[in-house]
Amino acid sequence: MARNITPRQENYSQWYLDVIKAAELADYAPVRGCMVIRPTGYSIWESIQSKFDAAFKKTGHVNAYFPLLIPDSFFRKEAEHVEGFAPELAMVTHAGGEKLEEPYAVRPTSETVIGSMYSKWIQSWRDLPVLINQWCNVMRWEKRPRLFLRTSEFLWQEGHTAHETAQEAREETLRMLEVYRSIIENEIAIPVLAGEKTAGERFPGAVDTYTCEAMMSDTKALQAGTSHFLGQNFAKAFDIQYQNREGELDYCWTTSWGVSTRLIGALIMTHSDDDGLIVPPRIAPVKAAIIPISKDESVAENDILPKAKELSAKLDDELGGMFTKVDTDFHARPADRFFTHLQKGVPLRLELGEKDLAAGTVRIVRRDTGAKIDAANDKVVETVKNLLDEIQSNLFTKAKTFRDNNTHDASSYDELKEIIESKGGFVRAYFGGTPEDETRIREETGATPRVIVPGDHKGKCIITGNEGARLTVFAKAY
């Protein structure tokens, strides 16, 4: 049993990798920059997926599947899009033993190929809106890979919608931003600032990009989900025309939006501690590990295990959809068995020993605080339920307090530079500059504009000095 997790204070990057390794979430693949998502990590992804998928369906979206490969020429149809993605493309040049006439790119995102299909499917206003989502793998070649955060291949969902009017498309963009915010905050317990991106941080080809921006426990920012208003840019590039209510041909207004396995990286870096992973109860595939223990292995297996299984069935049954796991690693030392579940971030550990059985209690240990509670047998279900709710709420509050404590205001560019350098975190300042100004700030401070603070906050730009600049959060980011 190796408890080899580097403390965060010592080396945050190594801590992150150690947490992933100890929890068996993912592993580097024998393909440059790619990862394997191991069963424990994938079960968290399935849990995240199910929350989003239900919300997409509830808001009228349907799933579909579009091809992995995209003709090279498609990218060239939208100038900004090709410029943004060309450096990251992986190209299929040969197939079936022959050189292809035109190379194909492995999709980095699917606006182009989906646009080409929408152009075929959409004829009239009666066909609108089209509200389609796709769960799939995408590839963006990565020179400095980092598990879950930046890998050459990752899993995600991409929503692509087409509408009659700009207003409808804008409403859709914001509706999905709110779906993202709500699930990321309420289920994954990660507080986010949901707002607009500055011009320099927009998705290549978008008119406006919105983001859910989170703060990790090293005070760096992480973009956890984005929603784009694409205007008529892709509709014009791919000829997505429809006959409007007046009988005239018009271009659709489109949106796209996505979240990815990056969210698992965000989850790790928001909640986990020096002992390893912490998973918020609503996302945790296993919410409680039940551990029958005794100094005598045969007592544990023959006398206590049946009680543990009974308790597991009772919890699953009465708490509906709650998953418990009974630990049967009797050959290992109790402390090591405890540590395994702790490192995997299971929200609650339920210890069942001879003393507990005799006393008619179960010892419950919280993953987030380490607090130990002895619950009487007839109170276990209620106690577990309440503790899971408390842990969920505690993790969110803790992360929000941390973010708020690490958010600062700067009234000048010098002050912004100073805070980024000395304290890090989120720095709020009025900004009304150009993408070129953003580049300069990044080169000089390492920070980028992450999100425009929601609400009508206007003031004097710290770069140009012009009035009417919007309050913007700057930070170093993943």
Added chain:
Amino acid sequence: MARNITPRQENYSQWYLDVIKAAELADYAPVRGCMVIRPTGYSIWESIQSKFDAAFKKTGHVNAYFPLLIPDSFFRKEAEHVEGFAPELAMVTHAGGEKLEEPYAVRPTSETVIGSMYSKWIQSWRDLPVLINQWCNVMRWEKRPRLFLRTSEFLWQEGHTAHETAQEAREETLRMLEVYRSIIENEIAIPVLAGEKTAGERFPGAVDTYTCEAMMSDTKALQAGTSHFLGQNFAKAFDIQYQNREGELDYCWTTSWGVSTRLIGALIMTHSDDDGLIVPPRIAPVKAAIIPISKDESVAENDILPKAKELSAKLDDELGGMFTKVDTDFHARPADRFFTHLQKGVPLRLELGEKDLAAGTVRIVRRDTGAKIDAANDKVVETVKNLLDEIQSNLFTKAKTFRDNNTHDASSYDELKEIIESKGGFVRAYFGGTPEDETRIREETGATPRVIVPGDHKGKCIITGNEGARLTVFAKAY
């Protein structure tokens, strides 16, 4: 409203494509040999996936995700495997603006890359069995594509397991074959012969391959799912060794098994008719379409629609997990509205008109037989439930009777040839020949050995004349 489905008798291939088009299941993509799975088709896939995924989890399997790309050299480690897949590979040769040192293949199946990870993860018998499944896209370059049946990219699941003993691995292979048989027969209502493949039809690299073999409504065979006992072939190629209970190093025994979006092709060609798609109720994403109708559009919308919504909610509520859809295409003619749902294969149509409302009844129309039933309001839930059960069972029985009626016995090779040519269908004959004999039979008759009939049927081989040959089904196949 185009009712342009070519009759099966006239042109079966065109009928198949017309059914897909009319139901909006899939479309050819602007990438050679690839398809787009449209929302209606994808919702059937989601339904199929959920049945299999639940069964995999119930039998102790967990999901994970392995990389899309596989180093070219990996294929060469297993001689039969590379020979089988090399002609179908799509190769990534450039990425991130540079030529790759070693080209990567887009996975056609993942035994190799998963084997390389198992070699890292598995150390001791305590790590076994490893029971992992992956849902993903795969690519096998296809020169003669056909929607759902043969496309260069398709979606599937691939299970990959590693065990201590040959016996355990063999049991796993047969366990998953039975999971496949049970879901394909009981949920998708497709009768199959679940048994072993002959040597010439084995998966490249497998010791034994088992299949679920179905008959389509043109009497051709379709392989609906396969399960492979891989022996120690891949364990040796990828060095998957473990310390056994005696403390010695040993190679694992592995299996792999998969079903794909091909099952949607099988569903179409088993159940559908000249009016279009028929989806078995247990798989149907929409089990009943409720259609409020009136000559007066405003009556339909204002008076009848609320009743339809009420009925929909009642059915969903009381039949739990049953999905109804209320049709609101009031601008279309009732006959066209009926036909839309009919072409999409919705099991039941519930018509709600002024007369029905006055009489306190609902008119229910079965998709499979066209039978019309007027159910009293207080009997609607029960009637719908019973009808769905009846349709499910009717579809299976009909397909099984069709298969049995089109299965013939041949006692000589000449007879086999004659039956294949004159009648088609499944031809049962004793066969104990070599892969070369199989090639000769295919070249001379167009038929291949599809499956060895389960049970201990032995006799004199129609090719070699040797005794002890196994009763084998021959057929032309998709």
